[in-house]
Amino acid sequence: MTDKRKSRKERGDGARKARLKNAIGKVRNSFLNALFPRYVTCDVCGEEITVKSRYCLCGECMNKLEFVGEHVCLVCGVPMSDEAEYCMRCQNVQSEFVRNRSPFVYDNTARDIIHRLKFGGKKYLAETLGAFMSDEYLKSRMNCDIAVYVPMTEAEEKKRGFNQSELLAREVGGRLNMPVLPALVKTRETATQKTLGGKERAENLKDAFVCTFNEVKGRRILLIDDVFTTGATASACSAALLKGGARDVSVLTAAVTKLKIPVESGDGTSAI
Numbered sequence: 032m033t034d035k036r037k038s039r040k041e042r043g044d045g046a047r048k049a050r051l052k053n054a055i056g057k058v059r060n061s062f063l064n065a066l067f068p069r070y071v072t073c074d075v076c077g078e079e080i081t082v083k084s085r086y087c088l089c090g091e092c093m094n095k096l097e098f099v100g101e102h103v104c105l106v107c108g109v110p111m112s113d114e115a116e117y118c119m120r121c122q123n124v125q126s127e128f129v130r131n132r133s134p135f136v137y138d139n140t141a142r143d144i145i146h147r148l149k150f151g152g153k154k155y156l157a158e159t160l161g162a163f164m165s166d167e168y169l170k171s172r173m174n175c176d177i178a179v180y181v182p183m184t185e186a187e188e189k190k191r192g193f194n195q196s197e198l199l200a201r202e203v204g205g206r207l208n209m210p211v212l213p214a215l216v217k218t219r220e221t222a223t224q225k226t227l228g229g230k231e232r233a234e235n236l237k238d239a240f241v242c243t244f245n246e247v248k249g250r251r252i253l254l255i256d257d258v259f260t261t262g263a264t265a266s267a268c269s270a271a272l273l274k275g276g277a278r279d280v281s282v283l284t285a286a287v288t289k290l291k292i293p294v295e296s297g298d299g300t301s302a303i
């Protein structure tokens with residue numbers, strides 16, 4: 032039923048229910064915070080944090096994280112072992128976005144954190160990843176006006192209960208004081224990306240995203256997702272934003288896969 036067709040009473044009930052849900056959520060969060068206070072135990076191994084850290088990770092887990100390092104592909108942000116400026120992927124493909132940057136290589140500890148956020152429902156991990164992503168944004172001198180996250184269809188979001196990219200975008204937006212807009216809509220379900228190659232991924236995502244917000248016009252957009260694999264999702268979302276009038280699109284993801292071709296671990300990442 033649309034809002035227009037709902038009676039005043041039903042709308043009032045809906046608003047009351049939302050307020051009640053919010054209030055219950057707040058009580059629940061303060062209860063959980065009292066039971067499991069943040070920044071006391073490590074998000075990854077659960078050990079007590081002995082050295083003060085803004086990342087909610089113990090020293091040992093921090094050391095296990097693989098950062099991308101200083102020399103990365105100028106477009107996709109993948110670590111480069113030689114002196115080239117562009118990786119093989121970006122030498123051969125024209126991307127719709129200006130660049131992607133990620134703090135981590137999608138491997139071991141970073142993958143573990145992202146999996147526990149997405150598939151384990153540990154939403155608080157978005158806070159930790161968001162802190163690293165905000166640092167990466169500042170370090171790589173990106174200059175954007177609005178953050179937009181990669182959307183899910185309603186059914187996909189209902190199934191998971193949340194959209195991890197939205198959680199990451201809200202963390203990053205909050206830390207950088209940047210507005211976060213739900214400017215993109217995913218118009219249809221897409222086949223799982225993990226078994227597809229780069230070209231097939233692009234075909235699979237063709238016209239799957241639409242920009243529905245005029246506010247993107249003339250703005251520099253920061254597109255946020257969890258993992259960057261081939262750039263197919265990033266390109267499809269960027270194309271929709273550019274079509275909507277965005278000036279340009281930069282991408283910020285928690286982790287980038289080292290592999291040029293998606294030989295993934297069968298983990299069902301959204302593979303941006």
Ligand SMILES: [Zn+2]
Pocket residue numbers: 073074075076077078088089090091092093
């Ligand atoms: Zn730890």
Ligand SMILES: [Zn+2]
Pocket residue numbers: 104105106107108109117118119120121122
């Ligand atoms: Zn590249």
